[in-house]
Amino acid sequence: MTKTIAEINEKIAKGQAVVVTAEEVIDIAKKKGVARAAQEIDVVTTGTFGPMCSSGAYFNLGHAKPRMKIGGGTAYLNNVPAYTGFAAVDIFLGATAMPDDDPRNKIHPGDFPYGGGHVIEELVAGKDVRLVATSYGTDCYPRRKVETLINLKSINEAVLFNVRNAYQNYNIAVNLSDRTIYTYMGVLKPHLGNATYSTAGQLSPLFNDPLYKTIGIGTKIFLGGGTGYVAWQGTQHNPNVVRTDKGVPKRGAGTLAVIGDLKQMKPRWLVGTSFIGYGCTMTVGIGVPIPILSEEILMYTTVKDEEIFAPIVDYSDAYPQRRPDILGEIDYAQLKSGKIKVQGKDVPTASLSSYARAVEISNILKDWIKKGEFLLTQPVAPLPGPESGITFKPMPDRPFEKID
């Protein structure tokens, strides 16, 4: 049994496609068997909704009168600095950028109430934000300062462009030390007081296509409540990790770089986020449709929480010191039960990624496809798989001679 994306799209266009979520497919395949399920199901939808720091957006602001070269100058949106190293009026705002006068961790743990992710959320909600930009003035771009309100309707392009999202698996964070620590994995209490994790498990996009057989460059996706595309493999894409028999990685592995028109996204799915003592970021909603091209592809989508394992990592010492030690592996069914055992101790678990919202995303995407509003795309190039030889490089210190 094989299908093509073109055949599936014909069924979608006629409103006849059979679409189920990555949660629903588990029981269907169990009842009907993989062969029959693969024949009947056309698309399996996935979803994930978690903090994703390597996110951001670029904007073309339009030209002021007289003209101003913001490129090479400074630009702030609601006091949050944006990157200006482009042409005159293109800027990029990163999710973790924060106001210059934010006290950071001067009084530890810092609060980090507002940053780039919050600005993006406000823009997507249709609000005005304050643009303050300065520059040095040229003959063709004489203006040196602008202070104006902008919103998504008033500017030319607004494009969400996240260079690393949808991590295929992630660490379980714990704290072996005797003090509370404040990390990007949340507040970790001393002496294994809690454990945090951050994936949707069986619903997460790349767990359902573990060897990247359907998701590739050009795959159309649910992004931030609108549609977007996979632009490239994400940064730190690392397919060469230890995997289960079914190919499911047991460590952080593949990632996606994604892109989409911010103007059609929704604030429910791009949420400004703050980690006490760490910084600010943005929680991003992503859903990827998986075309059931064969029994093999269907089989991958039947992956269950109890078949997905993640490493337990001590964030008080091993992680900051970049030591590879892990304290064991635990499956997601146990993580979601609310309690795991680490070094013989019962440790309560907490998720940073919302499973309830991941379910909602997979259902929205299912509805779009069922109604014929969302057609699948054929990737123009695959993501690098384990055969690519990609490795995840650290950064060694190479001192250089300092010239005064």
Added chain:
Amino acid sequence: MNIARKIVLRFPPRLVDQPIIYRLVKDYDLQFNILKASITPNEEGILVVELSGKKKDYDEAIRFLAGAGVEVQALIKDVARLEDRCTHCGACVTMCPVGALVVNTQTRQVDFLESKCIACGLCIKPCPVRAMEVRL
């Protein structure tokens, strides 16, 4: 013996223009720190204050307030959840010391059991989207 208490004072409309707090300082030698104040014209005034001073003076001041028609209440903090902000991620559940924030295994949403909440505030800052807030 010195004491410090946080209390809520409700002023009926007829007392809104009276210098009540001045009397607390002048007649009862109390220090005050206003935590919150709101006065609605023709309605009541609400003042949340911390009063400190000698216990004897404090007790007399409270009697004066009650006698003047001011309603006096001990301050109880409330923690509330901004429902449209909460993403039900679950980051708060291991912060709560009394199990007032729990993942519902059926809905996978985080249930906030307000009757269990002791308003300690430990969930406020660890919430990544800052959906929990203290209401006075």
